[in-house]
Ligand code: HEC
Ligand code: HEC
Ligand code: HEC
Ligand code: HEC
């Protein structure tokens with residue numbers, strides 16, 4: 277417990293240093309996105325929705341990070357190329373720009389580095405960077421957009437991932453009821469939510485879930501007081517470092533929009549927020565919460581659902597005679 | 611040839627009877643959608659995008675009729691539940707309200723009847739109507755929407771398909787360059803497109819492709835002058851009637867937005883519009899077009915690309931503790 281309290285103290289001190297006019301709290305409001313290059317964002321949006329970045333021509337980023345459903349797929353583990361079962365739960369892309377690193381184990385430094393991963397992952401989009409770039413280069417409207425945005429005739433994976441990342445940076449969800457409350461509107465959240473937030477701080481959740489994203493800014497061991505029992509073989513950061521101390525260390529997920537990002541935890545084993553809260557209190561803090569406390573905490577967590585990104589369904593430019601054809605079924609590849 | 615000429619004559623006569631102020635042509639402009647019940651359309655839009663109408667929780671109507679890509683999936687045959695290969699090419703949902711019946715063989719009378727099909731089709735969404743309705747009934751916002759729109763506490767598949775159909779009726783694509791030309795703007799299409807349209811009428815394409823949808827209003831045999839060679843076992847209308855005369859009779863597809871709905875024909879065997887034009891002229895009219903003619907005809911067909919439906923990506927209401935969970939992988943069903 278000592279370790280955690282010290283952590284909590286550090287957190288609230290650093291928050292104090294950045295204190296805004298609003299309430300001085302360990303959680304800060306989400307800032308709306310500032311779009312500096314609208315054409316780049318638009319291009320990134322098309323790419324995010326374009327299934328031609330996958331081998332099958334069927335799977336886009338939006339397949340697993342569905343922006344109609346809080347930026348994830350609401351499945352325990354994803355369905356990838358050829359209906360392969362993914363190894364881990366798909367995190368939301370909402371507010372992912374606020375993460376200290378990307379992926380559960382943080383193995384990508386930022387959104388651009390991350391975006392190259394799924395295209396070439398045989399379990400996800402099952403393609404290669406060269407083939408994906410080849411598809412784009414065969415489509416005049418894309419060539420024109422890359423020309424306009426990057427002033428280049430030659431598309432490479434760098435521009436592709438840069439544009440996707442730029443789009444993802446716009447996927448923030450400001451103005452949640454909780455943010456309105458933080459900014460002084462006392463009626464923005466219910467009495468239950470207020471009690472839940474008080475509890476959230478008191479029992480120590482804010483040690484790990486803090487900042488504007490209410491998480492996303494540290495790696496922590498899952499299962500401090502009790503072991504987390506799961507079939508999922510993911511090792512967390514230890515999978516990268518080989519260090520046994522890093523076993524089961526995962527990036528603390530954002531709790532923004534957590535109402536929408538079920539099922540919960542890296543294995544997607546818990547469907548109900550109430551259950552996830554109970555698990556967290558027991559495993560991370562050694563606390564057994566009663567039903568009322570869980571219900572209040574859940575009311576608070578639901579007040580973190582912000583304004584979802586709203587934009588028109590993007591139109592994708594058509595393929596041409598020169599566009600390599602998708603390979604949805606292996607026999608076609610022969 | 612006689613049969614076709616008579617048909618062409620009948621068509622142009624019936625057009626004359628409905629002549630509008632615009633040019634008296636066998637093709638008429640697409641009318642914009644008239645929305646009489648915006649709440650119903652909005653509900654239908656959510657359902658169209660909701661993968662929870664499928665067993666896996668992964669496949670929505672929009673997966674195979676992607677409104678970012680002209681309302682189809684741009685695959686020869688669709689990827690369905692469990693990555694099963696579909697039997698036939700996915701037609702566009704754009705302007706499908708103008709069809710005399712739905713499906714290649716017309717086995718559904720209208721959009722509402724059609725919409726029940728894919729949900730319960732084991733090759734497509736792999737679900738049942740009862741389970742799909744059960745999912746919706748567990749989600750308070752959906753219950754509220756059905757209450758508001760249909761004034762009922764009990765959701766049935768009828769309201770579900772009615773709302774989807776109502777949304778689909780809005781998916782028309784008015785104001786194509788060709789329509790602007792029809793309405794008197796002489797510069798709306800290129801000289802090539804004009805020459806292509808002249809040819810389209812002269813050689814007899816308008817016998818089958820006419821009316822506002824440039825098709826969709828009759829069933830015709832594929833392969834009148836030459837047999838259409840394909841691996842695809844689909845029999846067309848004969849599959850329904852058992853009548854050998856109906857073998858290879860398919861609903862004539864709309865040529866609206868045909869630039870976007872590659873690959874072509876019921877088996878999706880042709881990727882390039884030029885090739886499809888060549889096949890049609892040879893097989894349906896016994897004509898071998900030269901390269902210039904094909905290119906002009908293609909320019910005309912591309913002038914049929916209309917304004918694509920534009921709306922914000924719909925937000926789907928979250929599942930609850932009562933919502934039956936998706937079954938993406940069979941082992942979870944055990
Ligand atoms: C087949 C499913 C699938 C597809 C397709 C997919 N993702 Fe992911 N995504 C995942 C999963 C699963 C993870 C978590 C992987 C991990 O942490 O090891 C993830 C992680 C991420 C993350 C990190 C989020 C975080 O909080 O750590 C981002 C950002 C992301 N994906 C964006 C994208 C983009 C951009 C694309 C398309 C180029 C894409 N994804 C395609 C399933 C998918
Ligand atoms: C010591 C760090 C730590 C503390 C304290 C902590 N959490 Fe977490 N939280 C995590 C980590 C790490 C994960 C991800 C674990 C995993 O997925 O295996 C997580 C995941 C969650 C999730 C699931 C999010 C998702 O999208 O999957 C919820 C909800 C949650 N925490 C709520 C809470 C609540 C409520 C408390 C206090 C009762 C709390 N946490 C305390 C580190 C912590
Ligand atoms: C797995 C792919 C897939 C899914 C999912 C799917 N469709 Fe289809 N759709 C098809 C295919 C393939 C056809 C053609 C079948 C045939 O004609 O026999 C079709 C036909 C249609 C047609 C008829 C169009 C025409 O011109 O005849 C409409 C309308 C339609 N679908 C709407 C929907 C709706 C609404 C949903 C969701 C409830 C849906 N589809 C889900 C693949 C799919
Ligand atoms: C006798 C009727 C008939 C005539 C004449 C005809 N078509 Fe067709 N057309 C069809 C039918 C039926 C299909 C669908 C065949 C199939 O998919 O197997 C079709 C399909 C098409 C397609 C593919 C559409 C798609 O989305 O798959 C194109 C393009 C097309 N026709 C263009 C033309 C052109 C150009 C001409 C004149 C050179 C023409 N057609 C003449 C009946 C006709």
Ligand SMILES: [Ca+2]
Pocket residue numbers: 348365366367537538539540541544
């Ligand atoms: Ca999740």
Ligand SMILES: [Ca+2]
Pocket residue numbers: 682699700701871872873874875878
């Ligand atoms: Ca097609």
